[in-house]
Amino acid sequence: MFRVRGREPVPGDPIGIDPTRAAVRLTQVTKEYGRGPAKVTALDDVSIGVAAGSFTAVMGPSGSGKSTFLHCAAGLDRPTSGTVRLGGQDLGELNETQLTRFRRTRIGFVFQAFNLLPSLTVEQNITLPLRLADAGTDHDTVHGVTAAVGLTGLLGRRPAELSGGQQQRVAIARALITRPEVIFADEPTGALDPDTAEDILALLRRAVTDLHQTVVMVTHDPAAAQHTDQVVLLASGRVVSRVDAPSVPRIKDAMARLRRTR
Numbered sequence: 456m457f458r459v460r461g462r463e464p465v466p467g468d469p470i471g472i473d474p475t476r477a478a479v480r481l482t483q484v485t486k487e488y489g490r491g492p493a494k495v496t497a498l499d500d501v502s503i504g505v506a507a508g509s510f511t512a513v514m515g516p517s518g519s520g521k522s523t524f525l526h527c528a529a530g531l532d533r534p535t536s537g538t539v540r541l542g543g544q545d546l547g548e549l550n551e552t553q554l555t556r557f558r559r560t561r562i563g564f565v566f567q568a569f570n571l572l573p574s575l576t577v578e579q580n581i582t583l584p585l586r587l588a589d590a591g592t593d594h595d596t597v598h599g600v601t602a603a604v605g606l607t608g609l610l611g612r613r614p615a616e617l618s619g620g621q622q623q624r625v626a627i628a629r630a631l632i633t634r635p636e637v638i639f640a641d642e643p644t645g646a647l648d649p650d651t652a653e654d655i656l657a658l659l660r661r662a663v664t665d666l667h668q669t670v671v672m673v674t675h676d677p678a679a680a681q682h683t684d685q686v687v688l689l690a691s692g693r694v695v696s697r698v699d700a701p702s703v704p705r706i707k708d709a710m711a712r713l714r715r716t717r
């Protein structure tokens with residue numbers, strides 16, 4: 456992701472990634488909250504590309520802009536300036552209705568709190584994005600996805616009848632069902648015990664490796680981030696560092712270096 460090896464960024468092409476390989480591409484994105492003395496620059500001129508079929512972790516200290524990055528990249532919020540392209544679509548060109556439809560059909564979301572609808576069965580939760588998009592629910596696709604996430608046999612249950620790890624599997628299946636351009640995951644293992652968290656991260660890894668999905672995950676946890684292909688470190692709203700082929704020691708080292716320079 457980001458820079459093709461050996462290629463330096465050039466003016467007008469701040470990212471240096473082959474655009475045909477970018478699933479998400481932010482160009483000079485700034486996000487400000489408030490005005491005047493109360494103004495906060497949560498993202499500060501961020502240019503970054505995420506290659507299709509990659510697994511990326513976004514890390515950084517509290518308040519560094521991780522959630523804002525995720526919200527802007529996923530079309531949940533609009534940048535103050537700059538452009539976000541997802542699957543070739545400039546999100547700034549879409550009105551609110553179009554953007555909502557785009558999110559439903561082209562983007563998958565996985566949250567720490569699972570965000571399942573309690574009154575729906577597992578199967579109904581998983582197929583909800585298809586029904587919201589007026590798309591047909593093909594039986595083979597539903598069963599393929601539920602088997603891939605290990606939920607076979609649980610389709611008739613309701614979320615309250617599942618463990619936390621099983622609920623997160625439902626959320627991941629729901630994110631996968633539309634085969635989105637990108638799945639954005641916000642602390643997806645934050646509410647899980649370490650063993651269950653490992654299972655969920657392995658599942659996200661398989662979504663990338665076997666199903667060729669693109670996953671962007673915000674996390675505080677180096678143990679979670681080591682499952683990814685690259686870690687992007689944010690500080691004060693800027694991308695300050697990147698760790699390829701991350702391991703826990705390499706991530707901790709990069710974070711320690713970041714703390715020393717702040």
Ligand SMILES: Nc1ncnc2c1ncn2[C@@H]1O[C@H](COP(=O)(O)OP(=O)(O)OP(=O)(O)O)[C@@H](O)[C@H]1O
Pocket residue numbers: 488489495496497515516517518519520521522523524
């Ligand atoms: N709606 C908002 N209004 C005003 N300021 C905001 C708003 N949302 C975020 N901020 C500010 O923007 C900055 C970045 O916040 P953000 O939530 O993106 O950081 P974060 O890295 O996700 O933090 P954390 O790890 O604590 O969740 C912070 O200074 C925060 O206070």
